[in-house]
Amino acid sequence: MTMMGIDPAQLSDEDLLRELRQLHTTxxxxxxxxxxxxxxRHTSRTNQLESEYLRRYPEREVDPNRLREGAREx
Numbered sequence: 001m002t003m004m005g006i007d008p009a010q011l012s013d014e015d016l017l018r019e020l021r022q023l024h025t026t027x028x029x030x031x032x033x034x035x036x037x038x039x040x041r042h043t044s045r046t047n048q049l050e051s052e053y054l055r056r057y058p059e060r061e062v063d064p065n066r067l068r069e070g071a072r073e074x
Contacts, residue, residue: 008052
């Protein structure tokens with residue numbers, strides 16, 4: 001699959017976060033109502049942007065409640 005949009009490495013931090021938020025907002029519609037091709041492209045772009053975010057922020061803050069131990073405590 002070819003690259004869609006701007007190379008994530010070229011986006012500013014602000015633009016990267018905006019793009020990620022937009023993709024997460026549109027995910028359900030793409031999943032429920034998009035063609036197979038549209039869903040595959042959405043998934044591919046999401047993976048590209050999320051990978052870039054993780055590359056930039058490998059030590060991102062992780063909410064303890066989002067870990068298995070936190071879930072068990074609830």
